[in-house]
Amino acid sequence: MKTNVLIIGSGGREHALAWKLAQSPRIGKLYVAPGNGGTRQVAENIPIEATDIDGLVKFAEKNEIGLTVVGPDDPLALGVVDTFRLRGLRIFGPTRTAAEIESSKAFAKNLMSEANIPTATFKIFSEYNKALSYVRERGAPIVVKASGLALGKGVYVCKTLAEAEGALAEIMVDYAHKEAGNEVVVEEFLDGQEISIHVFCDGKTFVLLPPAQDHKPIHDNDEGKNTGGMGTIAPVSWVSADTLKIVGEQVVRPTIEALTKCGRPFSGLLYPGLKMTSTGLKVLEFNARFGDPETQSYMRLLKTDLLDILEACVDGTLAELAIEWNSGFAVCVVIASGGYPDEYKKGVPLRGVAEAERVSNVVMFHAGTIFENELKTSGGRVLGVSATGNTLRDALNSAYEAARLIQFEGMQYRSDIGAKALSTT
Numbered sequence: 001m002k003t004n005v006l007i008i009g010s011g012g013r014e015h016a017l018a019w020k021l022a023q024s025p026r027i028g029k030l031y032v033a034p035g036n037g038g039t040r041q042v043a044e045n046i047p048i049e050a051t052d053i054d055g056l057v058k059f060a061e062k063n064e065i066g067l068t069v070v071g072p073d074d075p076l077a078l079g080v081v082d083t084f085r086l087r088g089l090r091i092f093g094p095t096r097t098a099a100e101i102e103s104s105k106a107f108a109k110n111l112m113s114e115a116n117i118p119t120a121t122f123k124i125f126s127e128y129n130k131a132l133s134y135v136r137e138r139g140a141p142i143v144v145k146a147s148g149l150a151l152g153k154g155v156y157v158c159k160t161l162a163e164a165e166g167a168l169a170e171i172m173v174d175y176a177h178k179e180a181g182n183e184v185v186v187e188e189f190l191d192g193q194e195i196s197i198h199v200f201c202d203g204k205t206f207v208l209l210p211p212a213q214d215h216k217p218i219h220d221n222d223e224g225k226n227t228g229g230m231g232t233i234a235p236v237s238w239v240s241a242d243t244l245k246i247v248g249e250q251v252v253r254p255t256i257e258a259l260t261k262c263g264r265p266f267s268g269l270l271y272p273g274l275k276m277t278s279t280g281l282k283v284l285e286f287n288a289r290f291g292d293p294e295t296q297s298y299m300r301l302l303k304t305d306l307l308d309i310l311e312a313c314v315d316g317t318l319a320e321l322a323i324e325w326n327s328g329f330a331v332c333v334v335i336a337s338g339g340y341p342d343e344y345k346k347g348v349p350l351r352g353v354a355e356a357e358r359v360s361n362v363v364m365f366h367a368g369t370i371f372e373n374e375l376k377t378s379g380g381r382v383l384g385v386s387a388t389g390n391t392l393r394d395a396l397n398s399a400y401e402a403a404r405l406i407q408f409e410g411m412q413y414r415s416d417i418g419a420k421a422l423s424t425t
């Protein structure tokens, strides 16, 4: 029996998921809502926004969707999983209350401190004056975070006290992130390398994916503003099997148990962001969905049928499934619009994409693209050039060879994706 699948979202992550699901021998019709200029090559794009829960439910019922996969965080926070389940529709992702592990940093921090999960020391505030005195008492460096979902722009890593005061004013006085800033987490600055851990969960069993590393700041050497993510590598060689075991036992297991205990069992994908500090690993935050652009690397390495895995997570049968990965490395280099992460132009024609796709071991995952007679930009992060290789260096060489063939006005990408990992080993 074939299964019709609906993927919710429009980024590179969703293109990578669609690319992989399209290869399943059991896939029926594959839809992406709303999708992008790349997803239309492997699936049918449906003009329904990711946050239009009613529209998505109606579409799933009418088109006999056997599995819906949620890409981004906002539909999860709106309760898309709860709504689908109430209607008897199968959907991959956590319920609204379980997804609060991502959508409320205050909730996540409290849960971590109750469950003894290693994380930066913190305090939570809803009053500006109290937050201000705490920041002044602690001094810089210090990190100020809007608790709610803020499009990846709610975290301020402050090197000086003046920056921290500015951050508090922006969030709590100017209301820059709206209700997402009703609560503010002020926490200790953590030094060290950052890694992304992804975990498939079915509510009881959990399975770790290989470790990945994202590159958040816009410029080389981690300079400039934070972005949604400018490139990934997987696996990260210096993260040992022992370290992964520690992550499983000291972070993932207690988190899943604590969520179950407070009546919010988690199924779907749990993605803790970690810092490897000199005093051990610490959790920066949790996400309740696949990372973007981590997914663009993971889908290139995954051997097992993704449909089998997602269904096992939904059905609670993950313990029965062996998940296999290809050997070697996968990388993704993100090509962004000029000006991103601030203002940027849209509708810029793209050149060289077909040529770049012909580079061996390269698959192009689209993010902010739209096809209107020709391929044009429609977002900040435009393309994810993914490549595989026997070594990390091989994979990076292929990705950059392809990236150099792409041309559009203002385009920018980091030239040092994976460089830190190459020099750490």
Ligand SMILES: Nc1ncnc2c1ncn2[C@@H]1O[C@H](COP(=O)(O)OP(=O)(O)O)[C@@H](O)[C@H]1O
Pocket (backbone or CB within 6 Å): 120, 143, 145, 151, 152, 153, 154, 155, 157, 187, 188, 189, 190, 191, 194, 216, 226, 273, 284, 285
């Ligand atoms: N305590 C911290 N110390 C140092 N850097 C941090 C800290 N918390 C967050 N960061 C940096 O800020 C980025 C964004 O923070 P995060 O908590 O992951 O929020 P979000 O992804 O929701 O914007 C992280 O990827 C990390 O680079």
Ligand SMILES: [Mg+2]
Pocket (backbone or CB within 6 Å): 273, 285
């Ligand atoms: Mg993050």
